[in-house]
Amino acid sequence: MSKKLLISALTAALAGNFASVPRGIVSVRADSGPGDVKALVEGVNRAFEQFKAEHTKQLDAVKAGLPASDITAKVEKIGADLDAFQKALDEHSVKMAALEMGGGGGAKLRDAEYSDAFKAHVKRGDINASLNKGAADEGGYLTPIEWDRTITDKLVLVSPMRQICRVQAVSKAGFSKLFNMRGTSSGWVGETDNRPQTNTASFASLAFGQGEIYANPAATQGILDDSEIDLESWLAGEVQTEFAKQEGLAFVSGDGTKKPTGILTYVTGGANAAVHPFGAIDVVNSGAAADITSDGIIDLIYDLPSTFTGNARFIMNRNTQRSVRKLKDGMGNYLWQPSFVAGQPSTLAGYPLTEIPDMPDVAANATPILFGDFAQTYLILDRMGVRVLRDPYTAKPYVLFYTTKRVGGGLLNPEPMRAMKVAANA
Numbered sequence: 001m002s003k004k005l006l007i008s009a010l011t012a013a014l015a016g017n018f019a020s021v022p023r024g025i026v027s028v029r030a031d032s033g034p035g036d037v038k039a040l041v042e043g044v045n046r047a048f049e050q051f052k053a054e055h056t057k058q059l060d061a062v063k064a065g066l067p068a069s070d071i072t073a074k075v076e077k078i079g080a081d082l083d084a085f086q087k088a089l090d091e092h093s094v095k096m097a098a099l100e101m102g103g104g105g106g107a108k109l110r111d112a113e114y115s116d117a118f119k120a121h122v123k124r125g126d127i128n129a130s131l132n133k134g135a136a137d138e139g140g141y142l143t144p145i146e147w148d149r150t151i152t153d154k155l156v157l158v159s160p161m162r163q164i165c166r167v168q169a170v171s172k173a174g175f176s177k178l179f180n181m182r183g184t185s186s187g188w189v190g191e192t193d194n195r196p197q198t199n200t201a202s203f204a205s206l207a208f209g210q211g212e213i214y215a216n217p218a219a220t221q222g223i224l225d226d227s228e229i230d231l232e233s234w235l236a237g238e239v240q241t242e243f244a245k246q247e248g249l250a251f252v253s254g255d256g257t258k259k260p261t262g263i264l265t266y267v268t269g270g271a272n273a274a275v276h277p278f279g280a281i282d283v284v285n286s287g288a289a290a291d292i293t294s295d296g297i298i299d300l301i302y303d304l305p306s307t308f309t310g311n312a313r314f315i316m317n318r319n320t321q322r323s324v325r326k327l328k329d330g331m332g333n334y335l336w337q338p339s340f341v342a343g344q345p346s347t348l349a350g351y352p353l354t355e356i357p358d359m360p361d362v363a364a365n366a367t368p369i370l371f372g373d374f375a376q377t378y379l380i381l382d383r384m385g386v387r388v389l390r391d392p393y394t395a396k397p398y399v400l401f402y403t404t405k406r407v408g409g410g411l412l413n414p415e416p417m418r419a420m421k422v423a424a425n426a
Contacts, residue, residue: 122224165374175381175408179278251263260380263378267281268283284299292324293327294335304418317356317359324369381407382407386404
């Protein structure tokens with residue numbers, strides 16, 4: 001989309017003429033120029049100003065007992081388009097990061113011989129003597145270092161939980177972590193006093209389960225024979241979407257059976273609330289039986305110890321964002337603020353906000369918001385190596401690439417995290 005068309009579309013939107021906005025306005029190309037990005041950022045902020053003005057009119061009309069259906073519809077329309085503009089910025093940032101991450105500038109491959117042999121195997125099925133890393137009887141082979149890194153890097157870009165949580169590579173089937181339960185004691189003594197033995201700290205362990213995630217993309221032999229195809233990028237692109245979708249849901253609410261254990265299961269009242277040695281993730285009520293209040297957001301922030309607020313952020317889905325966008329503080333200022341720079345997240349009460357589609361919607365007794373330091377709270381485990389099984393027989397004339405990876409996840413520490421439960425205060 002040209003800069004002229006983009007700016008004219010934004011101008012129409014800001015003037016209230018949303019019907020004239022081209023349907024493709026939010027499809028921002030990764031190679032968009034800085035002028036296009038600047039126009040989008042300015043559009044988001046101007047649209048939010050219009051949203052605030054119309055929302056204020058809506059509230060005034062409700063208080064005065066006047067009909068507000070037309071204003072409400074306009075507010076909802078502006079809110080929807082504001083969502084679209086913000087999403088466009090987010091997608092642009094992801095695409096730009098993918099381009100930067102994928103660019104190697106012709107860097108030398110660390111395992112060039114194996115990469116060449118693997119590429120030949122993917123294209124034609126030839127088994128080369130050099131293709132022996134992790135060879136399995138069923139014909140599965142570990143991808144080359146560069147292929148594995150490309151798939152993992154692109155997965156990070158499209159999986160928000162991987163962006164904000166701690167990710168660790170492991171080489172064993174199981175992983176457990178020791179936790180210091182404290183208990184060491186001390187005392188004051190004089191120069192010649194006895195030094196009796198003091199208590200010693202105790203330890204507890206927690207095992208992190210893993211599961212196998214897979215994708216099964218297909219290509220025709222004709223496409224594979226085309227020497228121009230970038231097999232590395234193609235495989236990464238095919239795999240990343242499916243992996244990200246399955247992982248995202250598991251990291252949030254997975255039951256731990258053949259998959260990671262989701263962070264929500266460790267919240268007070270959840271299935272794994274009693275599993276961690278340090279206890280469950282504490283809950284803060286929203287302040288209303290079926291809604292979120294401004295006071296609830298403030299309570300959530302200040303219930304988290306200040307030690308953990310330096311890297312704290314909110315996560316919620318897009319529907320919940322629409323609700324919190326209307327919240328104000330005691331001075332009438334909106335708690336939600338749009339991003340002013342491409343690549344920077346919008347904020348809620350001054351803290352970054354990350355959209356996680358798999359978080360629950362706002363409903364009575366639901367847990368739609370988490371707030372805290374996710375890097376200290378949740379651990380994602382990657383069993384090193386992506387394995388690919390080439391299958392030219394099952395779906396002729398297509399060649400299937402059965403791609404698998406072992407992934408795990410679990411609660412690292414509940415203390416740097418708080419959960420908001422939609423409930424009235426006691």
